[in-house]
Amino acid sequence: MTTEGLEDVVATTSRICDLDGKLGKLTYYGIDIHDLARHSSFEETAYLLWHGVLPTKAQLAEVEQQLRANRALPSRIIDLMHLLPSSTTPMDVLRTTVSALVAFDDDLSDKSTAANERRAIRLTSALPTIIMTWNSIREKRNPVEPLQTGTHAANMLYMLTGKEPDAYTARALDVALILHADHELNASTFAARVTAGTKADMYASVVAAISALSGPLHGGANEQVIRMLLRIGEVRNVEPYLEDALARKERIMGFGHRVYRTEDPRATHLRAMSQELGERTGDSRWYEMSRAIEEYIKGHKGLNANVDFYSASVYYMMGIPIDLDTPIFASSRISGWTAHILEQYANNRLIRPRADYVGAKITEYVPVEQRG
Ligand SMILES: CC(=O)SCCNC(=O)CCNC(=O)[C@H](O)C(C)(C)COP(=O)(O)OP(=O)(O)OC[C@H]1O[C@@H](n2cnc3c(N)ncnc32)[C@H](O)[C@@H]1OP(=O)(O)O
Ligand SMILES: O=C([O-])CC(=O)C(=O)O
Known part of the structure; x- marks a missing residue:
């Protein structure tokens, strides 16, 4: 029996996100989204998604530091952006530059969990910088260097305007990022897991996810x-x-x-x-x-x-340009995508469903000369 759009098909097991569509309940590793929205930060939520537990104070400080330390982009990625027509959509720039980041990975042959966790941090840090750098480049302004301080959310707003955001707005964006961080097997996360399931690298898997997110039936x-x-x-x-x-x-x-x-x-x-x-x-x-x-x-x-x-x-x-909405979604969901990619790698089996064939019956091949 086929199910169009794989509705209600259970395609994998996962420990990351539980979603009850009848009760409207959503948890990340068993923690209610309402509690995370009220009490957590994007950085803490990302740690939870990557490691399955809330961080200790020291672990939180460490992940916050790692996320800040990886905000700058390789200069050649910025050069690449300068080559693109200013009409290129921010989602297309995101997809293209994340794809190019693979070339700046020091050791792609290292497929250990630790190396992939480092990539998850680097990609999570890079996305806001890519988005806001592109926003400056297309408006013919000098890109604002990322801050070495502040949260993922506050830095994103700072890079947009060159001014530090007020505490209310920074926290509001932080909460929005927590709320968008993961959502079980949504289309983009599924695309990421299908790609990771072929043992493609994390960059390729994230590019697949960004592409799937861009459509108007999903993040778009x-x-x-x-x-x-x-x-x-x-x-x-x-x-x-x-x-x-x-x-x-x-x-x-x-x-x-x-x-x-x-x-x-x-x-x-x-x-x-x-x-x-x-x-x-x-x-x-x-x-x-x-x-x-x-x-x-x-x-x-x-x-x-x-x-x-x-x-x-x-x-x-918040003053965010309209076509940055979906890239901002991506700059949160990257935490969930990479968590799912790590989970896929840890217990991998190629994802390869079947199609119910409804095409023509076996038909004789007719050479082109005889087809009229
Ligand atoms: C982060 C996210 O991805 S959240 C989703 C973001 N996407 C959107 O907001 C786009 C608008 N929404 C939609 O297109 C759909 O509700 C989806 C894609 C999210 C889910 O779609 P599905 O589960 O496939 O539902 P499906 O497309 O089968 O719709 C069922 C019925 O509801 C109708 N319907 C569903 N959503 C909408 C909508 N937003 N507006 C009008 N009618 C709708 C459909 O036309 C269909 O009606 P029909 O049976 O009379 O033809
Ligand atoms: O779960 C889905 O299908 C879409 C969604 O809400 C999300 O990705 O956040």
Whole structure:
């Protein structure tokens, strides 16, 4: 029997992330996402995903230090970015430069777990630098050097503007990164594991993941959500816009999920953040439109907002350029991807499902001269 889109197919065992779509429960190594969002940091959550336990104080300090120490990019990666047309999308730049980073790995032949854990740290540190360096290059500004201090989130905001972010915004992005860090066998993580399952290296596996994340049915939806909010413009336009869109059978980005049949627990936090950011910035339009869309779609289609819905207005109110939304998702999900790649390597079997053949019956080969 076939299951289109592998819905509900259990494709592997994993200790990393547990997801209950009926109850709306999400845990990383048994720790509730709500607790992580309230109390953890992105760095601590990444450690948890890589090692399966929360770090001691010393281990946390060490991973924070390693993540800071690896922020700078090889200068030739920056040279490579200068060669790209300024219209290249940030996701395409991310995919291309992560692929090129393999050439700067000191010893690719070292396939030990320790070497792959070091690669996970290097890749996690590199992603925000790539994204923000590209943002400067395409705007014909000098890239801002990464800070040697501060969190993954604060450094990302600093590299965007050249100014240290206020504590509230840095923490809000930190929480968003925690919420996006892992999500079981989503399409990009599955792509990473399929690639790692062939014993391809970590760079190749992450490139596969970035490529899968970029599509609008997955991580690319957050960018489409904010474009929709901009098109709608104000709360009173929500209803006619959605009526039209649904009549045309359009999908409303940021709604629906393959696994959740109830509220996505990450959306609960992002909704509250969107409201709070609206109040702080004195412009609640984006939050209010989002609430109106959510109510309409819930009422008319029975669909819940997913992680991409409220993250869109959150990032917009932080002043993040729209097409950096999905790369920012990637700069969190890299922790989950690399954790899954490490888990795949540790207990590997090639991932190779079958297809139910529904094509033509055996047919005789007709040489081209006789085909008319
Ligand atoms: C981080 C993430 O990846 S979260 C997901 C981000 N993606 C989006 O927000 C894109 C919009 N959402 C969607 O396209 C889908 O809900 C997906 C891709 C997330 C999940 O899709 P699936 O599990 O394959 O559900 P499927 O596509 O079979 O949809 C089931 C039904 O709900 C409808 N539906 C699902 N999502 C939506 C939506 N966002 N807007 C309108 N209708 C929708 C479908 O049209 C379909 O209706 P039908 O049976 O009448 O044809
Ligand atoms: O799990 C999924 O299919 C999509 C998702 O929410 C994520 O990757 O965060």
